[in-house]
Amino acid sequence: MTIIDGKATAAKIKEEIAQRVKDIVAAGGKRPHLAAVLVGHDGGSETYVRNKVLACQACGFESTLVRYEDDITEEELLQCVEKLNNDKDVDGFIVQLPLPKHINEQKIIEAIDYKKDVDGFHPINVGRMAIGLPCYISATPKGILELLRRYNVETSGKKCAILGRSNIVGKPMAQLMMQKQYGDATVVVLHSHSQNLKEECRQADIVIAAIGSPEFVTADMVKPGAVVIDVGTTRVPDASRKSGFRLSGDVKFDEVSKICNAITPVPGGVGPMTICMLMLNTLAAGERKYYP
Template sequence: MTILDGKKTSNEIKEEIADNVNAMVKKGERVPHLAAILVGSDGASMTYVNAKVKACKRVGFDSTLIELPEYTTEEDLLEKINDLNTNVAIDGFIVQLPLPDQIDEQKVLMAINPDKDVDGFHPVNVGRMALDLPTFLPATPYGIMELLERYQIETSGKNVVVMGRSHIVGRPMSILMSQKRKAGDATVTVVHSRSKNLADITKKADIIVAAIGISEFLTGDMVKEDVVIIDVGITRVPDATKKNGYRLAGDVHFESVSKKASYITPVPGGVGPMTIAMLLKNTLLARERR
């Protein structure tokens, strides 16, 4: 069994990006600039955004963090987005999700200039992805594809089961893995909360991408020998033995599934670090396009 080390791989990608930035600096060119909007003080969101700002500094990007209070109106947020859309010094930006209840998340995503949508969530970029045209890929699926490529995992003709149909992970993964590309050419099945006989389906899978949002849902009796496991989930599970009172768990029951897997991502340290690395890669792409 081989661990798909997202932390190590993401560090390699960051080093490659930093080399690109250094080359820009030597040519006297402007370095990439990533902005982020954070509404409210959700703990997980603050942690993610701060990690992104820290990653920007590491690779030599400029970064801007716009922090807005929880009571921010939809109109005020859309105004901030418009400011970033028209700011020529900003190459790409993200609006950290989730948003407070008074703000329409879809309206916000639609308001972002597709050319600066480095999260890859805008319908224009999703459509371009579906048509296999150059675009910004959603960062988490992009990171998974990169892991599969760099570990040279054979996907052509393989049976892939994607657990979950979210617009952020499940749907994009099903599209990307079925396309003619590296880490593609697979036969893809998408399962979700309404799927019947789930274990019968997962037992036939050569590769499973678990993004169903239920901690430790996929167990060893649901997979076959030598399966490749990509665990996208991350949940705080109460654990009295831990100082902070919880441990982090994925959608996969690691102990039982890892005994059968040929490759598996850990939680934490698997898909998570790759997401930030690919956000940086998208931002570099946005700067090169401009």
């Protein structure tokens, strides 16, 4: 059984990015610049954004953090987005989600210039991804593809079960895994209303769990020798930890790891790859790889 180490893989990719940035700068090119907009003081968002800033430093990027209190109006946030859209020094930017309830998240996402949308959430990037055109692919699905590639997991012609149908992971993952240029797999998407969920999951060669339900996937749901990718990161109470909680994946790791061929741990699996793929998207933005 192989542990698919996202932390080590992400560190390697960041080294590759940093070398590419050195080459660009040495040739007289511009250092990539990522901006992040953070609204309020959500603990998870604070951590994510801090890690993104640290990743920028590791990759040799310029980074800018724009902070607002959670009482910012939707109009003020839209003005910030427009300013970043027009800032020629900023290659790509993100607005960290979730946003306060009084702000329409979809309206903000659609206001971002799709050429700078390194999160890959704009409808134009989502649409281009769906039909296989060059674009920014959202970071978590992109990171999963990179892990499968770097660990030489055969996907072509295999059956892939995706648990979850979110816009951020489930849906784009299904689109990518079925496309010939990426997964070239036979894909089934399973969710809360799926019938025969266990049976469908058990037939899969690759299981990608992204439903946000701790330890939902048990050994009786996984075919022996399957590859299991655990996207879940739910905080569950744990009195033995100083923080009072621990991160739990969607897969019952102790059980499933005994029968599968390869598996991602939580933490240290998909999570580190997500931020790393944002860095790759920013590098692509700086090099005008997808959009001149």
